[in-house]
Amino acid sequence: ETGVTQSPTHLIKTRGQQVTLRCSSQSGHNTVSWYQQALGQGPQFIFQYYREEENGRGNFPPRFSGLQFPNYSSELNVNALELDDSALYLCASSLGGTVATGRQYFGPGTRLTVT
Amino acid sequence: AQSVTQLGSHVSVSEGALVLLRCNYSSSVPPYLFWYVQYPNQGLQLLLKYTSAATLVKGINDFEAEFKKSETSFHLTKPSAHMSDAAEYFCAVSDFGGGSNYKLTFGKGTLLTVNP
Numbered sequence: 098e099t100g101v102t103q104s105p106t107h108l109i110k111t112r113g114q115q116v117t118l119r120c121s122s123q124s125g126h127n128t129v130s131w132y133q134q135a136l137g138q139g140p141q142f143i144f145q146y147y148r149e150e151e152n153g154r155g156n157f158p159p160r161f162s163g164l165q166f167p168n169y170s171s172e173l174n175v176n177a178l179e180l181d182d183s184a185l186y187l188c189a190s191s192l193g194g195t196v197a198t199g200r201q202y203f204g205p206g207t208r209l210t211v212t
Numbered sequence: 213a214q215s216v217t218q219l220g221s222h223v224s225v226s227e228g229a230l231v232l233l234r235c236n237y238s239s240s241v242p243p244y245l246f247w248y249v250q251y252p253n254q255g256l257q258l259l260l261k262y263t264s265a266a267t268l269v270k271g272i273n274d275f276e277a278e279f280k281k282s283e284t285s286f287h288l289t290k291p292s293a294h295m296s297d298a299a300e301y302f303c304a305v306s307d308f309g310g311g312s313n314y315k316l317t318f319g320k321g322t323l324l325t326v327n328p
Contacts, residue, residue: 099255130314139216139302139318140256153315187255195313196244196306198263203248203255 101204109210118207122169122190129171134185183211214239214305218319231290235303244306245286298326
């Protein structure tokens with residue numbers, strides 16, 4: 098148990114639609130990162146939020162956006178869904194620090210299928 | 213940009229045999245390196261990490277990895293495989309760019325099968 102939960106577990110959407118995925122972190126975890134894991138691939142970094150502000154982004158277009166809330170929950174929003182957006186979406190939270198001194202806790206993921 | 217290459221998308225061993233999962237990295241600066249395990253329908257769990265202290269890193273469940281700068285490698289080993297070790301394993305490297313403290317670049321993963 099990592100204390101990180103994600104909802105929903107599975108989701109099916111149609112191309113062109115919009116989707117919101119949710120993550121609930123452990124209390125006090127002020128940093129959350131989102132990753133996209135396509136089938137047969139390793140996770141790819143989408144972006145990170147620290148104290149409710151985006152402070153790092155990977156090679157993903159602006160239609161991928163996020164929010165982090167004071168209650169340690171966060172959202173990943175994807176507009177204008179494309180077939181290639183089908184993947185497992187993982188969130189990971191951490192209690193400050195850096196990648197060397199701290200530790201990320203991953204949630205179980207949301208499986209998104211775009212048809 | 214940093215990158216990770218995992219050699220072998222699928223490794224099969226017998227129960228009790230040595231486990232060796234290979235990872236090579238590319239980095240222009242001394243990296244931080246990680247091994248994660250992913251069980252079906254679960255998130256990633258940290259096995260161990262290298263942060264420029266000891267080059268031999270011990271992790272959970274008797275896994276260990278050795279950082280070899282000359283070979284740019286960070287292979288994961290376990291002396292004796294257990295059925296419960298069957299899972300997908302990911303090697304990752306930290307990325308200092310973009311102001312992100314926790315951005316990781318992952319390899320494509322190695323699926324470990326343990327045969328009875």
